Amino acid sequence: MRIILFGPPGAGKGTQARRLERNRGLEQIATGDIIRTAMKNETPVGLEAKSYVEKGELVPDEVVRKLAENAIAERGLDDFILDGYPRTTQQAEWLTEFEEKNEAPIHACISLQVPDDVIVDRLSKRRVHRQTGTTYHLDHNPPPEDVDADMIIQRDDDRPATVRNRLNVYREETQPLEDYYEGRGLLVRVDGTGDIKDVYQRINGVLDDLA
Known part of the structure; x- marks a missing residue:
């Protein structure tokens, strides 16, 4: 099964x-992770990405494309979830070309639907341990009492004004992908609000219908 998981930050x-x-044996292919792994392993494409990151620049679409296609190929072209790719219509068109060339079509693009106000509330209450990187949430997963409070921080990009800006960028650059995949008959909208387990069951139901 080949799935795209789509939605705002x-x-x-x-x-x-x-x-x-964990539950369905589908490997998560997350753009950020594959970039970091390729850089750490110093693969040719990883070194190319690193040259941009070290200059504080965004990794170009063409490099991200190579990394995503390599990751999909390493997975045997099946049983994966794309998380964070594609982000633009051009990337989606590249992915379609790759699918058709390898006779490995995407089965569905699942779009998690969450109102902006809910996202702002979620992210503005997120906290991170400055040393371990462990993520917490003030409502749903607060830091344990034995954790030094001075080590718990709020990332700058989780502040409400920044979150709203990120959402605006998403609406402009990434949300048009819904139209692209809806036009291909692959878009499935799923309510992303509520308990994590409930959202999972909704997604799981979609995948059961595809199986």
């Missing part, structure tokens, strides 16, 4: 992808 894509990975 804070919609819970990563959380749901990891659950699907």
